[in-house]
Amino acid sequence: MIKISLDVMGGDFGPDVVIPGAAKALDRHPDVNFILFGIESQCLPILAKYPKLKEKSVFHHCEVAVAMDEKPSQALRRGRYHSSMWRAIEAVKTGEADVAVSAGNTGALMAMAKFCLRTMANIERPAIAGIWPTLKGESVVLDIGATIGADSQQLLDFALMGGAMARALFEIERPTVGLLNVGVEEVKGLEEVKEAARMLREANLGTIEYYGFVEGDDLGKGTVDVVVTEGFTGNIALKAAEGTARQIAELLRNAMSRTLLSRIGYLLARSAFDRLREKLDPRKVNGGVFLGLNGIVIKSHGGTDAEGFAAAVDVGYDMVRNGLTEKIQNDLKKYHARRLPPVGPEAA
Amino acid sequence: MIKISLDVMGGDFGPDVVIPGAAKALDRHPDVNFILFGIESQCLPILAKYPKLKEKSVFHHCEVAVAMDEKPSQALRRGRYHSSMWRAIEAVKTGEADVAVSAGNTGALMAMAKFCLRTMANIERPAIAGIWPTLKGESVVLDIGATIGADSQQLLDFALMGGAMARALFEIERPTVGLLNVGVEEVKGLEEVKEAARMLREANLGTIEYYGFVEGDDLGKGTVDVVVTEGFTGNIALKAAEGTARQIAELLRNAMSRTLLSRIGYLLARSAFDRLREKLDPRKVNGGVFLGLNGIVIKSHGGTDAEGFAAAVDVGYDMVRNGLTEKIQNDLKKYHARRLPPVGPEAA
Structure with missing residues (x-):
């Protein structure tokens, strides 16, 4: 129950x-x-x-x-x-x-x-994770608006938490995680994003597979299972994508109702449109998860x-x-256990 | 010539x-x-x-x-x-x-x-301005990736330059300008965005009409003629929207070719699809302007x-x-002339 x-x-x-x-x-x-x-x-x-x-x-x-x-x-x-x-x-x-x-x-x-x-x-800061429909299925995207800005450690925490959510949601063992950036070359991007990339590579976590940088168009492609960014950019990317989907739906509606032929075509292809509408239905991926x-x-x-x-x-x-x-708590524990220096007589 | x-x-x-x-x-x-x-x-x-x-x-x-x-x-x-x-x-x-x-x-x-x-x-930093197709027509969006981050003065400069571009492009006298943010309430958002909002309201410029904050989904709606943000967010928003458009196009293609009826429907509605494709053709809005x-x-x-x-x-x-x-230079001159304190004997 x-x-x-x-x-x-x-x-x-x-x-x-x-x-x-x-x-x-x-x-x-x-x-x-x-x-x-x-x-x-x-x-x-x-x-x-x-x-x-x-x-x-x-x-x-x-x-x-x-x-x-x-x-x-x-x-x-x-x-x-x-x-x-x-x-x-x-x-x-x-x-x-x-x-x-x-x-x-x-x-x-x-x-x-x-x-x-x-x-x-x-964990210093919670994040809101969203489920993003992609060409391959779904991805977890966070933070989509809990807080503005994130330092490298917070981005790493988001990667860990998003990875745990992807495992809970998609039932995959080691989800791929990408950091949202403006270019795939190592030189580009914000300092904290670059630093988070370095930390994720070095941490070499068992629970997630760090993929590298991803760009805005990788969100829809489903390049990775988890996309990590801070809340300002994440929220704007989410709303820009939602806005584009609505915009195209409206253009399509207008286009299909313009001529008699297109209206007939629409009726014949009705099931195809319904299928598409269902795939894009924002209600089906409703639910931001506070992590x-x-x-x-x-x-x-x-x-x-x-x-x-x-x-x-x-x-x-x-x-x-x-x-x-529990998944998040375990993953965090594992990460921090490895990260902290040994304590006690052996440490000396 | x-x-x-x-x-x-x-x-x-x-x-x-x-x-x-x-x-x-x-x-x-x-x-x-x-x-x-x-x-x-x-x-x-x-x-x-x-x-x-x-x-x-x-x-x-x-x-x-x-x-x-x-x-x-x-x-x-x-x-x-x-x-x-x-x-x-x-x-x-x-x-x-x-x-x-x-x-x-x-x-x-x-x-x-x-x-x-x-x-x-x-001008401390140049910006790249893009032309964004909207439900109402087109908007100017900047910066879509020239530099990462922008302080309030730079955002104001972007507003001025984007306004001049909108006047050149759309032939409107006083384009509306919005600052991209995560919420429309005054309390939200980055410090530099809030400060830029205050400066734009106070400057009360003749060449642009400051609208207020806009969100990611206002891009596709065409709420304002000019959307101002810094290059990291702008680039990711642009690519997220492009990715979504491609994603929907692919889903639509798949949906329309699934059954015989939908294929016939597609043929009948061909002109509608062509019109839609033309409206969404990314080639038609190709060209980032360095400002x-x-x-x-x-x-x-x-x-x-x-x-x-x-x-x-x-x-x-x-x-x-x-x-x-010339439009940008004139607008900048007007803004800075008003902004600087008077010099000479009258100033005393």
């Missing part, structure tokens, strides 16, 4: 999306129990429409819902201990839940998750629908089932 | 692409005269096949061709004064040419252009074909015809 806590008030549509989304996820994973946090008067009438979900859930009333545009510091002040967001995270801390899922505002969610769960030993905390928190897109929210729950489910937190 | 110098040896295919490309551009712009720099034995046999181009060109033999994988410092040492790349740039310096176009390696081209043409007064130097240099994609190289020549042509360098 996997226990998932939900911030029912999170996202642009709150319970209207979260509850049907949880119901969908439950259909796929009957071994899930939910712990729901939300404002009773808004949630219970909707929950009543999903008897199966209701049966597998415990509902807790919270008085505070964090707003989508609230600043992290404000959300912390106002929503700590009392908000649905906080309590969903807290359930992970107390062990009542294995993972928390929220479609609430990213900054507030990260601030609360850090405050409540704390970062893992030896580096003592517990798993999944961030769903705020504007997603029930299908998208269910996908975020799926991601949380997979991460728990495949022991993400 | 517009005089364009070409590095005929530049790019993955050198004269095989540059000469036919120049011929195409000449068909569109009969008022162009070319100055060609290259290795005689490789260029003249190809040039002989294009009598119209030959008639409108002067050919200069150069002994050295800069390699595509040469480091900038190495290229400068080996190719200064003698290479086709250097001499194409030098022709702009001496006034023999109005603009130089090269498909050669970006790092070497920028190093030589800086060394030969020098940066404009009050901030005393002269215009256009970088074409190294791997492009004749059509793509011709598009880069078109960009150079437009920049000259619309007085890009």
